[in-house]
Amino acid sequence: DVKVTQSSRYLVKRTGEKVFLECVQDMDHENMFWYRQDPGLGLRLIYFSYDVKMKEKGDIPEGYSVSREKKERFSLILESASTNQTSMYLCASKRTLGNQPQHFGDGTRLSIL
Amino acid sequence: DQQVKQNSPSLSVQEGRISILNCDYTNSMFDYFLWYKKYPAEGPTFLISISSIKDKNEDGRFTVFLNKSAKHLSLHIVPSQPGDSAVYFCAASARDYKLSFGAGTTVTVRA
Numbered sequence: 458d459v460k461v462t463q464s465s466r467y468l469v470k471r472t473g474e475k476v477f478l479e480c481v482q483d484m485d486h487e488n489m490f491w492y493r494q495d496p497g498l499g500l501r502l503i504y505f506s507y508d509v510k511m512k513e514k515g516d517i518p519e520g521y522s523v524s525r526e527k528k529e530r531f532s533l534i535l536e537s538a539s540t541n542q543t544s545m546y547l548c549a550s551k552r553t554l555g556n557q558p559q560h561f562g563d564g565t566r567l568s569i570l
Numbered sequence: 571d572q573q574v575k576q577n578s579p580s581l582s583v584q585e586g587r588i589s590i591l592n593c594d595y596t597n598s599m600f601d602y603f604l605w606y607k608k609y610p611a612e613g614p615t616f617l618i619s620i621s622s623i624k625d626k627n628e629d630g631r632f633t634v635f636l637n638k639s640a641k642h643l644s645l646h647i648v649p650s651q652p653g654d655s656a657v658y659f660c661a662a663s664a665r666d667y668k669l670s671f672g673a674g675t676t677v678t679v680r681a
Contacts, residue, residue: 461613488667497579499572499659499671500614507667515668547613551667556602556621559669561613 459484461562463548469568476535478565480548486560487553489531491515491523493544494564500547506531507553538569573597574662576672584680589647591675593660596641600662604669605634605645608657617658618645650679 464479482489488507492500502515504523512523520542524532531550535542545566549559575594583589591605601622606614620627620634620643627634633646647654660672
């Protein structure tokens with residue numbers, strides 16, 4: 458079974474802090490993704506990476522950056538946290554080739570005070 | 571601009587009956603469609619998928635139907651069970667790795 462592990466289930470930070478969310482997958486997947494989930498909006502793509510050190514902006518990248526130094530690890534960085542970044546953050550991974558589902562971690566519930 | 575829409579935010583169904591969830595899309599380049607199930611405080615779990623070369627895919631109690639001309643897909647759950655109570659997300663992709671998600675439908679199965 459694919460295992461996608463997010464480092465924290467719940468996180469509380471203050472406005473202006475730099476926040477790091479970590480994600481690790483154990484299936485040697487090439488592609489990794491960060492989403493946020495908000496009520497009534499579904500899942501929205503923040504950033505994705507199709508290989509080590511490669512990244513592309515998703516639909517809502519403003520205020521975020523990412524890092525992929527190793528194939529198994531994909532980090533989401535909130536450069537200066539703001540209250541409108543309070544959300545559920547979900548990491549996912551998949552193989553590149555063919556139609557394959559993305560596999561998700563359990564999410565990090567982030568609150569910015 | 572949301573390319574995948576789930577117009578019913580919620581659905582209530584009696585245990586043992588059929589649940590039908592609907593999804594519409596606007597992008598004609600979408601060629602792969604998925605349904606995910608999500609419990610509170612957990613990540614989405616992949617349920618079933620269908621590629622655009624098919625119009626039906628079945629897996630146990632779950633069947634997905636695709637109508638390309640109408641840009642519509644649906645998920646049928648038969649029979650519905652209490653453990654099916656969850657949020658269901660429809661998603662689609664167009665060969666570029668990215669998935670576009672609908673807003674979700676909350677299903678409640680009544681005993």
